[in-house]
Amino acid sequence: MEKIVIIGNGISGVTCARHIRKNSNKEILIISGETEYFFSRTALMYVFMGHMRFEDIKPYEDWFWKKNKIDLMFDFVEAIDTDTNTLTLKSGQTVNYDKLVLAVGSKPNKFGWKGQDLKGVTGLYAYQDLQEIERYADNTNNAVIVGGGLIGVEFAEMMLSRGISVTFLVRESKFWGNVLPEEDAKLIANHIKSHHVNLKFNTELDEIIDDGQGKVKGVKTNTGEIIDCEIVGLTAGVSPNITFIKSSKIEVDRGVKVNRYFETNIKGVYAIGDCAQLDENINGRRSIEQVWYTGRIMGETLAQTICGNPLKYNPGPWFNSAKFFDIEYQTYGWVSANPNPNEKRFYWKHSDSLKAMHFVWDKHTDEFIGVNTFGIRLRHELFDKWLKEKASISTVMSNLNIANFDPELFKHYEVDIIQQFNHKTGKNIVLSHKKWWQKLIQF
Amino acid sequence: MINYSIVGPKAQKLNVIQKIGLIISGLGVSIILLTWAGMTVTQKSLWLTVTILSLIIGIIIYTYGTYKHKSAGVKNDGVFFRSLTNRGVMGWIVAVVLTVFYVFLYWYPEHLGLGTNGQPNTGLVGLFDPLSLLLKGQVASQWFVYGTIYTILILSLGIKFLVKYRHNRYHFIRTLVVICSQLILAYLLPEILEGFSNPDHYFAKDLKYFWPLNYYFFDNWHLENMTEHGGALGMFYFIWGMFMFLVLTPLLTYWVGKRWYCSWVCGCGGLAETAGDSFRHLSNKKLWVWKLERWIIHIIMVLVFIMTIATLYGYFTEKSTFLGLDIYTVFKQPYGFLIGAMFSGVVGVGFYPILGNRVWCRFGCPLAGYMGIIQRFKSRFRITTNGGQCISCGNCSTYCEQGIDVRAYAQKGKNVVRASCVGCGVCATVCPRGVLKLENGPEENRFGSDDVIVLGNDGFKVKE
Numbered sequence: 027m028e029k030i031v032i033i034g035n036g037i038s039g040v041t042c043a044r045h046i047r048k049n050s051n052k053e054i055l056i057i058s059g060e061t062e063y064f065f066s067r068t069a070l071m072y073v074f075m076g077h078m079r080f081e082d083i084k085p086y087e088d089w090f091w092k093k094n095k096i097d098l099m100f101d102f103v104e105a106i107d108t109d110t111n112t113l114t115l116k117s118g119q120t121v122n123y124d125k126l127v128l129a130v131g132s133k134p135n136k137f138g139w140k141g142q143d144l145k146g147v148t149g150l151y152a153y154q155d156l157q158e159i160e161r162y163a164d165n166t167n168n169a170v171i172v173g174g175g176l177i178g179v180e181f182a183e184m185m186l187s188r189g190i191s192v193t194f195l196v197r198e199s200k201f202w203g204n205v206l207p208e209e210d211a212k213l214i215a216n217h218i219k220s221h222h223v224n225l226k227f228n229t230e231l232d233e234i235i236d237d238g239q240g241k242v243k244g245v246k247t248n249t250g251e252i253i254d255c256e257i258v259g260l261t262a263g264v265s266p267n268i269t270f271i272k273s274s275k276i277e278v279d280r281g282v283k284v285n286r287y288f289e290t291n292i293k294g295v296y297a298i299g300d301c302a303q304l305d306e307n308i309n310g311r312r313s314i315e316q317v318w319y320t321g322r323i324m325g326e327t328l329a330q331t332i333c334g335n336p337l338k339y340n341p342g343p344w345f346n347s348a349k350f351f352d353i354e355y356q357t358y359g360w361v362s363a364n365p366n367p368n369e370k371r372f373y374w375k376h377s378d379s380l381k382a383m384h385f386v387w388d389k390h391t392d393e394f395i396g397v398n399t400f401g402i403r404l405r406h407e408l409f410d411k412w413l414k415e416k417a418s419i420s421t422v423m424s425n426l427n428i429a430n431f432d433p434e435l436f437k438h439y440e441v442d443i444i445q446q447f448n449h450k451t452g453k454n455i456v457l458s459h460k461k462w463w464q465k466l467i468q469f
Numbered sequence: 470m471i472n473y474s475i476v477g478p479k480a481q482k483l484n485v486i487q488k489i490g491l492i493i494s495g496l497g498v499s500i501i502l503l504t505w506a507g508m509t510v511t512q513k514s515l516w517l518t519v520t521i522l523s524l525i526i527g528i529i530i531y532t533y534g535t536y537k538h539k540s541a542g543v544k545n546d547g548v549f550f551r552s553l554t555n556r557g558v559m560g561w562i563v564a565v566v567l568t569v570f571y572v573f574l575y576w577y578p579e580h581l582g583l584g585t586n587g588q589p590n591t592g593l594v595g596l597f598d599p600l601s602l603l604l605k606g607q608v609a610s611q612w613f614v615y616g617t618i619y620t621i622l623i624l625s626l627g628i629k630f631l632v633k634y635r636h637n638r639y640h641f642i643r644t645l646v647v648i649c650s651q652l653i654l655a656y657l658l659p660e661i662l663e664g665f666s667n668p669d670h671y672f673a674k675d676l677k678y679f680w681p682l683n684y685y686f687f688d689n690w691h692l693e694n695m696t697e698h699g700g701a702l703g704m705f706y707f708i709w710g711m712f713m714f715l716v717l718t719p720l721l722t723y724w725v726g727k728r729w730y731c732s733w734v735c736g737c738g739g740l741a742e743t744a745g746d747s748f749r750h751l752s753n754k755k756l757w758v759w760k761l762e763r764w765i766i767h768i769i770m771v772l773v774f775i776m777t778i779a780t781l782y783g784y785f786t787e788k789s790t791f792l793g794l795d796i797y798t799v800f801k802q803p804y805g806f807l808i809g810a811m812f813s814g815v816v817g818v819g820f821y822p823i824l825g826n827r828v829w830c831r832f833g834c835p836l837a838g839y840m841g842i843i844q845r846f847k848s849r850f851r852i853t854t855n856g857g858q859c860i861s862c863g864n865c866s867t868y869c870e871q872g873i874d875v876r877a878y879a880q881k882g883k884n885v886v887r888a889s890c891v892g893c894g895v896c897a898t899v900c901p902r903g904v905l906k907l908e909n910g911p912e913e914n915r916f917g918s919d920d921v922i923v924l925g926n927d928g929f930k931v932k933e
Contacts, residue, residue, distance in 0.1 A: 068861075069864075078862075079549050085861040340927045341926060342927040431903060434907060436639065
């Protein structure tokens with residue numbers, strides 16, 4: 027029986043293992059040095075905030091793995107020998123494989139700052155990061171967060187939940203500037219400030235100051251300002267966790283280089299998830315995509331290939347989501363930070379500054395390109411359909427009430443949105459009166 | 470730096486307003502405990518007013534102190550750090566006190582101050598005499614005391630719930646309905662009607678309390694009190710009760726799911742949703758508990774059917790035995806004791822801080838079992854999963870009071886169609902990615918996609 031060894035028990039590795047099991051009787055072994063069992067990385071913040079216990083963020087009960095004959099090993103892989111198909115583990119043990127899947131994830135970026143390895147300086151990625159934060163949180167009054175993105179906001183929310191005040195250093199002049207358009211970035215920045223976060227734009231970390239005992243006591247910014255703090259959160263992105271792979275014959279660049287079948291340069295060795303670097307551009311996606319959903323799709327796809335149904339990676343229209351304190355964010359299709367020349371855009375914001383929508387379409391063909399939505403939920407299924415069908419902006423706007431996914435009895439804003447849209451674009455959209463399910467049946 | 474504090478910074482720090490609220494409501498709680506212990510007050514009206522007002526006002530002030538500085542949104546910080554809400558000392562104390570209270574209520578009401586053999590009420594029951602006299606012209610019983618405290622808790626902690634979930638209109642409207650149902654339909658209206666009825670011929674006057682939750686509906690005495698001694702009102706309640714069970718319940722459950730009852734109007738559900746909200750995450754989500762749940766709730770449902778058949782057999786044939794077994798001692802008495810009192814009262818509410826707020830609704834309630842079967846097999850209700858947006862975080866499962874592993878469905882992109890879902894809507898509220906939506910729609914496609922692959926992967930479609 028063929029033995030598949032998967033390094034990493036995150037969403038991509040575990041999804042891959044589950045789907046191999048669904049489709050075959052192959053021997054499956056998952057090796058992880060992070061935790062014994064799979065947990066939801068995106069939920070670590072909720073454990074710190076007391077919303078859940080660690081056991082609550084494990085999507086499967088512990089008996090699941092044995093029942094499905096997925097072997098687990100709690101150890102670090104230190105070396106990969108692709109000539110003999112052998113892994114050497116930290117414990118000294120060796121493991122053989124027939125096929126190897128690298129799903130080793132990322133690690134938080136550190137840009138060579140002085141003091142970046144001090145105690146109390148941490149990212150928010152691994153279970154061990156949470157332990158590090160927990161170790162120092164009780165004696166922390168101030169935290170400094172470096173890097174303006176999703177994880178930074180989560181870090182800030184965690185700190186505030188324990189009464190720790192937060193200074194948030196953002197290198198750019200706006201929040202999450204490489205992803206969010208100006209208006210959206212402003213909305214989120216204002217919301218973050220309303221939660222009493224000291225948000226500093228155009229400010230970079232210069233160095234992290236040692237308290238003399240190897241622990242952080244403050245930071246110095248590029249403007250020369252010194253900020254006292256007991257925790258520093260490094261949330262300026264993540265990079266593939268490939269250090270231990272570099273000594274093997276597997277080809278790496280920024281990540282492990284793979285084609286659309288997730289094949290590396292070595293036969294029988296694959297890479298998926300955060301650590302994989304694709305050799306071609308797919309529908310404008312980045313070559314390394316460190317997103318939960320991407321990892322899941324890659325795991326599903328690779329399992330097919332491994333089970334004898336070779337399949338190209340073919341992700342559907344882009345989607346993503348996040349939550350910034352009280353504001354939920356969803357995106358479908360592409361809404362780039364800076365408008366492309368062929369695009370037209372429409373931005374709607376509610377007067378409470380907690381709800382907004384940003385639409386993008388092609389100004390020549392009217393083809394719908396993407397939407398950012400804040401504080402109002404939208405139906406993934408419909409937007410996926412529209413994006414695949416290359417539906418027009420008129421189709422999207424006139425069915426906006428059907429696409430709404432807010433809970434029942436919530437106030438609806440479509441009438442106002444359409445009014446402003448018509449006013450601004452000179453179009454004459456009328457809201458559809460069909461029920462959502464009537465639309466779904468029209469597939 | 471060494472932290473010398475005993476409780477640690479994770480413990481809840483109370484602000485001044487919260488403390489004032491606790492002191493004021495503590496006054497009401499103290500009067501209840503002291504009179505329970507046997508203290509008899511002389512100026513009953515005054516002290517009863519103080520008790521009721523201090524409970525309501527104290528809780529409202531505490532609520533204000535808790536949420537005034539906080540933005541509208543999900544408020545679950547520290548839930549698993551606090552003693553009361555994470556099975557700590559506070560949780561256990563509350564559980565023990567509540568359990569003991571229920572034991573006294575059901576089996577030793579004289580120790581709550583109920584006057585027996587023509588003696589006047591003393592203690593706790595005596596304290597509530599003035600209100601009972603005002604509403605129905607009779608002195609209080611232990612059930613009047615219970616009903617009043619129950620209603621006060623739903624009202625005041627319902628207000629707390631309204632403030633906590635003020636960003637969510639579904640919860641706001643639902644909770645207003647729950648509060649009004651309890652205050653008017655379950656409390657004021659029945660108590661006032663009681664005053665116009667013959668006290669020797671009691672029958673249940675809560676319009677939404679019907680068989681099989683009201684397991685004594687078909688008892689000889691209850692049928693007779695409605696149909697023979699109750700006059701037009703009694704006949705109305707008899708017909709209404711039959712109509713509710715046979716017509717309205719299946720119809721509404723088909724149309725919107727069992728939530729129309731369980732989380733919108735039911736008294737047990739009302740207490741669970743308001744006073745029990747702080748304990749909803751304590752329900753067990755393990756697979757074996759779900760298996761156990763299905764056995765227990767359906768066995769109890771069968772038992773109530775058997776018990777009722779035996780009772781009706783006795784009623785129509787005027788025999789005291791059914792299949793050679795004594796109807797009272799073999800059927801009615803054990804059901805009333807084990808299910809009606811022990812399960813729904815002592816365990817159902819007493820164990821809130823240990824097993825969560827819906828133990829009775831999940832494992833015991835025969836009406837929930839009946840509606841659950843309709844909801845599972847013939848209903849327009851479902852919780853829709855929003856394509857592939859789930860991140861498996863587990864908030865939905867954790868805060869499901871019915872112990873449904875919502876995440877198991879959401880991460881597969883499947884809709885949640887479960888017999889036990891009471892439609893409280895909290896899973897959809899705590900979801901950080903907007904993945905869940907309670908809704909009614911056509912039955913076809915109710916379970917959602919059959920695809921193995923969640924939405925977002927265009928590589929292939931495989932059917933399971």
